[in-house]
Amino acid sequence: MARFILKRLLMMILVMMGVVLLVFSMIYFSPGKPEDYILGDMATPADKQAFRVENGLDKPFIVQYFIYLKNMTKGNLGISYTTRRPAIDEILERFTVTFKISLLSIAFSIMVGIGTGVVSAVRQYSIWDNISRVLAIAGMSMPNFWLGLMLILLFSVVLGWLPASGIATWKHWILPAITVGSASTASIMRMTRSSMLEAIRQDYIRTAKAKGQKNLVIIFVHAFRNAVIPIITIIGINFGFLLGGAAVVETVFAIPGLGKLIVDGIKVKNAPVVQGGIVFAAVVMSFINLIVDVLYAYVDPRIRSQYMRPRSKRRISEPSKGDAANA
Amino acid sequence: MLKTKSQPEERENEVALGGRSRNKEIFRRFLKNRAAVVGLAIIIVLTIFALFPGKIAPYDYAAQQLRNKYMFPSAQHIMGTDEFGRDVFSRLVWGCRTSLVIGVSAIAIACAIGVAIGCIAGFYGDIIDNVLMRIIDILLAVPNTLLGISIVAALGNTIPNLILAIGLGAMPAFARITRSAVITVKEQEFVEAARATGASNRRIILRYVLPNSMAPIIVQVSMGIARAILTVSGLSFIGLGVPAPTPEWGSMLSSGRNYIRDYWYIITFPGVAIMLAVFAFNLFGDGLRDALDPRLKN
Numbered sequence: 001m002a003r004f005i006l007k008r009l010l011m012m013i014l015v016m017m018g019v020v021l022l023v024f025s026m027i028y029f030s031p032g033k034p035e036d037y038i039l040g041d042m043a044t045p046a047d048k049q050a051f052r053v054e055n056g057l058d059k060p061f062i063v064q065y066f067i068y069l070k071n072m073t074k075g076n077l078g079i080s081y082t083t084r085r086p087a088i089d090e091i092l093e094r095f096t097v098t099f100k101i102s103l104l105s106i107a108f109s110i111m112v113g114i115g116t117g118v119v120s121a122v123r124q125y126s127i128w129d130n131i132s133r134v135l136a137i138a139g140m141s142m143p144n145f146w147l148g149l150m151l152i153l154l155f156s157v158v159l160g161w162l163p164a165s166g167i168a169t170w171k172h173w174i175l176p177a178i179t180v181g182s183a184s185t186a187s188i189m190r191m192t193r194s195s196m197l198e199a200i201r202q203d204y205i206r207t208a209k210a211k212g213q214k215n216l217v218i219i220f221v222h223a224f225r226n227a228v229i230p231i232i233t234i235i236g237i238n239f240g241f242l243l244g245g246a247a248v249v250e251t252v253f254a255i256p257g258l259g260k261l262i263v264d265g266i267k268v269k270n271a272p273v274v275q276g277g278i279v280f281a282a283v284v285m286s287f288i289n290l291i292v293d294v295l296y297a298y299v300d301p302r303i304r305s306q307y308m309r310p311r312s313k314r315r316i317s318e319p320s321k322g323d324a325a326n327a
Numbered sequence: 328m329l330k331t332k333s334q335p336e337e338r339e340n341e342v343a344l345g346g347r348s349r350n351k352e353i354f355r356r357f358l359k360n361r362a363a364v365v366g367l368a369i370i371i372v373l374t375i376f377a378l379f380p381g382k383i384a385p386y387d388y389a390a391q392q393l394r395n396k397y398m399f400p401s402a403q404h405i406m407g408t409d410e411f412g413r414d415v416f417s418r419l420v421w422g423c424r425t426s427l428v429i430g431v432s433a434i435a436i437a438c439a440i441g442v443a444i445g446c447i448a449g450f451y452g453d454i455i456d457n458v459l460m461r462i463i464d465i466l467l468a469v470p471n472t473l474l475g476i477s478i479v480a481a482l483g484n485t486i487p488n489l490i491l492a493i494g495l496g497a498m499p500a501f502a503r504i505t506r507s508a509v510i511t512v513k514e515q516e517f518v519e520a521a522r523a524t525g526a527s528n529r530r531i532i533l534r535y536v537l538p539n540s541m542a543p544i545i546v547q548v549s550m551g552i553a554r555a556i557l558t559v560s561g562l563s564f565i566g567l568g569v570p571a572p573t574p575e576w577g578s579m580l581s582s583g584r585n586y587i588r589d590y591w592y593i594i595t596f597p598g599v600a601i602m603l604a605v606f607a608f609n610l611f612g613d614g615l616r617d618a619l620d621p622r623l624k625n
Binding site: 011014015016018019022023026027029030031137138140141142143145146149150152153157240241243247248251252259262263266267274277278281282285286 | 461462464465466468469470471472473474476477478480481482483553557560561564565567577580584587588591594595597598601602603605606609610613
């Protein structure tokens with residue numbers, strides 16, 4: 001298991017170098033220069049040159065790329081052109097907000113998605129099943145920023161129950177969390193339904209019924225435990241999407257999150273913040289994927305044994321040099 | 328020798344004949360799925376809107392009638408008018424063309440590149456597979472919306488750049504799906520038989536492997552168009568999408584949001600249009616998946 005995690009971490013470093021190269025090239029080769037946006041029309045050529053030297057923009061592309069990589073290993077993502085603060089501080093500040101929305105959204109999605117998915121599967125083709133299936137596909141089809149606007153219209157404008165923008169109190173988080181989580185709720189529901197339907201048709205469920213087990217025990221202890229792997233996968237994938245998808249919703253609710261920081265940064269070519277923000281989001285997404293893979297092993301003993309098996313086999317067949325040969 | 332040479336040819340004919348009857352069977356299964364047929368019907372209507380907007384829209388999408396701004400839906404303007412007195416329905420009809428052109432073109436690019444990468448990676452394996460899949464991992468590591476935002480911001484927000492940005496974001500899914508389908512198909516006996524006759528790798532991929540890996544790719548095309556329509560409307564909503572005055576559903580929502588308190592209809596109809604279009608492609612994709620592989624249907 002440790003070897004698997006280590007291998008994935010090493011791979012992640014390579015992928016991140018690629019992500020930095022991709023984002024770096026896009027910003028470097030895009031038309032327009034940051035000094036024109038930041039310093040404005042009144043700046044003299046000398047001012048602009050000084051800005052370029054100060055921010056290392058006068059160096060060749062490849063040198064800038066490696067300097068950026070080197071600084072990145074020390075947690076230095078550059079200095080924001082607009083605020084002159086370290087980009088990493090701004091990113092972390094904003095990321096905390098985005099992460100909080102994502103966590104609340106995924107919690108909402110898991111509760112509603114798994115709940116309705118299980119009911120749908122257990123009562124297949126019932127009225128509840130049909131309603132939740134239609135709602136699920138509608139939830140997946142709805143642009144979340146539009147849903148946000150509609151929720152504002154209903155709960156803030158018409159009913160006046162919840163605030164429309166900002167993050168001052170706990171009430172401010174409710175609408176953004178539901179908005180961001182709508183699509184993932186739908187996909188978690190669909191996945192729960194289909195994997196539960198597969199699980200409840202298995203022989204061991206019939207055996208459990210024959211033993212006279214209670215329905216709730218059969219559903220949650222026997223069926224759900226065996227249906228949970230694809231559900232974890234879809235939760236992991238959705239959590240990654242939420243981090244990116246929140247970018248648009250943050251605009252609707254005027255939330256100072258990572259997405260809004262990147263969008264605002266792009267408009268003034270604030271490269272350190274944009275590059276850093278995207279790379280940071282990519283690192284978090286990769287870690288989430290790794291955590292999901294490790295979770296499989298903890299939830300499903302069959303997968304855990306896959307990680308263990310090659311080692312024990314090698315020990316039996318090649319006790320002395322097996323590990324070295326396979327490393 | 329002659330015998331072994333004729334075997335794949337026979338197989339080829341068999342596959343071709345089997346393919347025809349299989350297509351009929353798939354079509355029959357698809358028609359039995361009412362939701363999928365509804366999806367297809369909506370797609371047909373949207374396509375007609377996109378092909379002949381000038382014939383369907385009652386007004387010019389850019390015609391401003393400042394005296395008639397913020398008009399409530401009526402017989403004259405069935406979906407009302409916006410802040411410039413432009414007819415919302417006419418802008419929706421023209422916006423359909425923009426959304427479909429971007430969605431379909433982006434997925435065409437994503438499909439062409441993704442399927443090529445997936446085929447090569449899955450078929451050749453080893454180092455080629457490793458290198459190509461790591462490149463795909465790089466694209467997958469960046470959240471899709473952020474990738475779209477950064478590409479559009481770097482290249483400028485024109486329709487061709489939007490197509491490229493959304494296409495690149497959607498491409499990794501095609502590469503991965505094709506790769507896994509190809510890995511399964513390339514182990515089949517008919518591929519081995521084709522190889523035994525000395526068929527070139529290119530012929531094996533194009534004639535035997537790819538046609539038998541198409542089912543998940545076709546489904547992904549439909550789902551991909553749905554997601555592309557959502558992404559382009561999201562980018563337009565934050566001001567990085569289709570530039571004004573071209574009508575686009577996301578930018579209609581973006582400009583209408585300032586009047587949400589008093590004129591709900593300005594943002595309601597474009598949202599419903601996006602939802603209907605995405606809903607239709609999702610239903611169609613679901614129906615196709617069930618028809619192509621009934622084992623997946625629960």
